[in-house]
Amino acid sequence: MSQSTTVTAAMLAIGDELLSGRTKDKNIGHLADLLTLSGIDLKEVRIVADEEDVIVEALNALRSRYDYVFTSGGIGPTHDDITADSVAKAFGLPCVYDPAAMTLLAEMYKRREMEFTEARQRMARMPQGATHIPNPVSTAPGFIVENVYVMAGVPQVFQAMVDNVLPMLRTGAKMLSRAIPCPYGEGDIGTLLAAIQKAHPDTSIGSYPKYDGQRFSTELIVRARETEPLYAAATAVEAMIVELTARKTATNPSPDA
């Protein structure tokens, strides 16, 4: 596959609550699903605390390495929402009250006859010159600086922002995949599967063990960016399962065989 068809991404989930266990993250899996469908390879995820130095360091590591970085969390109106300041610091930009965001929010609170408090004004802060990510749920926008997309942590808002962001992105060749359920554990198939992987270098064959409390089985996933190698490898995997089943039947014939 050519280098140019690959688009890479990382996610940075920000929030003490994810690390204390109080909140179980729902955004990582959601973004992973949508990026895979879009032909963007999510290569790394980090979860960090609400600490500026830590956020800045992680962001700088990720944004230099991947085509896109998506963040979640820390853009609300309270004192522990420090993502906008951290992103600004990472880019060496001033963090300002964005005039367009101030107008958007002021109008929304006016319509709702609510006070546009100092805390609420914090939600208009972003690195100078950032582009808005529209927020159809609760108005306060996310924002984009270069290849970094800053979104909310509340899942409904994160998901709405992701929906607005995806159409803007450059995407690569979609990764095609074929799932093949396998009734045998990894120990039964490991050697054969390694040989199949070696014979089909344009594919990536993943083996995901499952355990039902009694015995292991496996889900085998063949991935490729072209249909031909995908089908060739998948056929080899299916043949392996048939062969193993025949072998097991020969070794342990049923009583009436």
Place this chain on the structure above:
Amino acid sequence: MSQSTTVTAAMLAIGDELLSGRTKDKNIGHLADLLTLSGIDLKEVRIVADEEDVIVEALNALRSRYDYVFTSGGIGPTHDDITADSVAKAFGLPCVYDPAAMTLLAEMYKRREMEFTEARQRMARMPQGATHIPNPVSTAPGFIVENVYVMAGVPQVFQAMVDNVLPMLRTGAKMLSRAIPCPYGEGDIGTLLAAIQKAHPDTSIGSYPKYDGQRFSTELIVRARETEPLYAAATAVEAMIVELTARKTATNPSPDA
């Protein structure tokens, strides 16, 4: 609080399937819960692909920075299970078929009248001199090298290994916490809450917005390592909610008031 009462940890979840969205991770939240209960601060989580260089780099970054590193995934018998080799490389150790693990596995497969295949033997591989983490579910042990604890990705096995590991760990002063439900959104409370946080520097006050599809409310979490500052800050937060409610009632009196 004294430095010595803080014990820090990171988690490294390894596996392409977590990044493609095919598997939704359950181990991060589980470990986060148990570490918090034990008085160990989970400070960072990374999810990386099944790629040796990437695993080695992440592991070396995390093990030098935190007291403990816990990994999940990639220790099975198939070709995509490369965690043992990667951990060995990170420590500059040879990756060997551990004699005690070979014995354990050979006996288990003999008892079950199953062949101890070449693939299954891969599960005995670990960095030379590593200590086992017992696996009561499926025998193949996890392992420990210095401050790195290597465990399985299948949640039932991961959880059983964590149960075996936790009693070995040095723990810090437990973080105490008090959850206070707040019927107001972050925009209503942000300024007052920031003042309370400033007045109670020995606590960490987190604000977690909730959205029910109609309106925002907030869960406020006060955390501290000592009971006295915890109660003082929690009392101030409760007083803030009472005060806000009184103010709102005064502004919008009910018809019969």
